[in-house]
Amino acid sequence: MKSLINKKILLGITGGIAAYKIPFLIRDIIKKGGLVKCILTEGSKEFVTPTTLKTLTKQKVYMDEFDIEEGVIPHTTLSKWPDVFVIAPATANTISKLAGGIADNLLTLVGLDTRKPVLIVPSMHENMYNNEITQKNLEILKRRGFNILEPEEGELAGGDRGKGRLPEIERIVFEIEKILEKKDFPNKKIVVTAGATREYIDPVRFISNPSTGRMGFSLAREGVLRGGDVVLISGKTFLTPPYGVNFIEVDSAEDMKTEVFKHFDDLDYLIMAAAVSDFSPSSVVQEKIKKDSFNFTLSLSQTPDILKEAGERKKHQKLVGFALETENLLKNGYKKLKEKNLDMIVINEPTKNSGFEVETNKVTIILRSGDVYRFPLLSKEEVSKIIFDLLEGL
Structure with a gap:
């Protein structure tokens, strides 16, 4: 999904x-639809060439504060251009200049002149990063409203290990998206469930379903981008949790219920996107069932209906349920919404490229008010944005 379409990112x-x-x-920003311009300091040209950046961005690369064309002053023009100014990597030297109000090159001139959001991405040796002076300078910039993305732990130049590595590119892009996204859920407590539960028959066999958790993970990511305090409770999955969530992994429906209600009293929104098993074995066999156990009979019991119990217990909370329906979508969906006291139900249609094990969904959304919204096949990221847009209006 092109989440940065037409957004202007100035890279220092x-x-x-x-x-x-x-x-x-630069490549990842452009893939997401963003426009990029670059400012280079003299030292940065030792590590990346202006030709490379110009080729990638299809834009002029700026290096000289005195490069005045047709009466246009570079730092005042560039400071007004972007939606966000990202300084990456940000050395201890540049951080100290910005904190001290020193403007002796084009990058620091723009950094002091701009009134747009600024993201500082420090990268240096651990000893330099932890130095009292560097930390004091970062605190000064934070107080002035600069966004600081801390470096990561890992291998550093020279073979040392420690905190100072440039964060992964995906992490930097996420932070840019977060800065640019509207914050319509500031500090709201949001619990999202995702993935499939496992109901064990014996130590190695279980009842489950093909859910990958993509829809729930996408919803959790959207919640963080929009300012929420997000807890993601997921069944087993191969997916990497989104940045900024409190991630909790569970096995069974009972485990998921326990975790949901640990947070329930304090949450503002519960989004139940998990594919929770409807049945579990009445008892679990403690040893692996042998292949020649011809007389084995599997007795099943219903698992707890987490969403129904949440509907019975809710006070101020907004509840969102998911359902997969093959017929009578509106009738069955509205019935579930009423029975479980939901504020919104998202109905998945099991058509080609929709539902489990794919990156797209075709959904119909019903609100408590009775309003119905039908959508064509969309990416799960697009569906997540729609759900939060509708939630914001409830």
Whole structure:
């Protein structure tokens, strides 16, 4: 999904060795629809060339504060251009200049002149990052409203290990998206469930379904982008949890119920996107069932209906349920919404490229008011945005 379409990102690249990674950042921003311009310091040209950046961005690369064309002053023009100014990698030297109000190159001139959001991405040796002076300078910038993305732990230049690595490109892009996204759920407590539960028959066999958790993970990511405090409770999955969530992994429906109600009293929104098993074995066999156990009979019991219980217990909370329906979508969906005291139900239609194990969904959404919204096949990221847009109006 092109989440940065027509967004203007100005990249300030300083003289740290991590500058060699910036072409990959540019590539990912452009893939998401963003427009990129670059400012280079003198030192950064040792690690990445202006020609490379110009080729990738299809834009002029700016290096000289005195490069005045047709009476246009570079730093005042560039400071007004972007939606966000990203300084990556940000060296200790550049951080100290910005904190101290020193403007001796084009990058620091723009950094002090701009009134647009600024994201500082420090990258340096651990000892430099932890130095009292560097930390004090970062605190000064935070107080002035600059966004700081902390470096990661890992291998550093020279072979040392520690905190100072440039964050992964995906992490930087996420932070840019977060800065640019509207914050219509500020500090709201949001619990999202995702994936399939497992109901064990014996130590190695279980009842489950093909849910990958993509829909729930996408919803959790959207919640973080829009300012929410998100807890993601998921069945087993191969997916990497989104940045910024409190991730809890569970096995069974009973486990998921326990975790949901640990948070229930304090939450504002519960979005039950998990594919929770309807049945579990009445008892679990403690040893692996042998292939020649011809007389084995599997007795099943219903699992707890987490959403129904949430509907019975809710006070201020908004509840969102998901359902897969093959017929009478509106009738069955509205019935479930009423029976479970929901505020919204999202009905998945099991058509080609919709539902489990794919990255798209075709959904119909019914609100408590009776309003119905039908959508064509969309990416799960697009569906997530729609759900939060509708939630914001409830």
